[in-house]
Amino acid sequence: MDKSLMKILVCPICKGKLDLNIIEYQKDAIISGELVCKKCKELFPIKNGVPHLLPKNLQFE
Ligand SMILES: [Zn+2]
Secondary structure: OEHHHHHOOOOOOOOOOEEEEEEEEEOOEEEEEEEEEOOOOOEEEEEOOEEOOOOOOOOOO
16 A cells, blocks of 8 residues: 555544554565554554454444
8 A cells, every 4th residue: 555545544433543564565665564543552454455444333324
């Protein structure tokens, strides 16, 4: 994913801001890493350049 996405990504659960932990980085793109919510501490993986912002519990409207 592009790093500029961090400006628009928010936690899908609480809409809080996300912290980025980069594991693998190539040419301005994050290949793998983690997004951690500053508010509810939920963790979302980034795999193959794609952020997976799905809550574990999908019972949200
Ligand atoms: Zn959150």
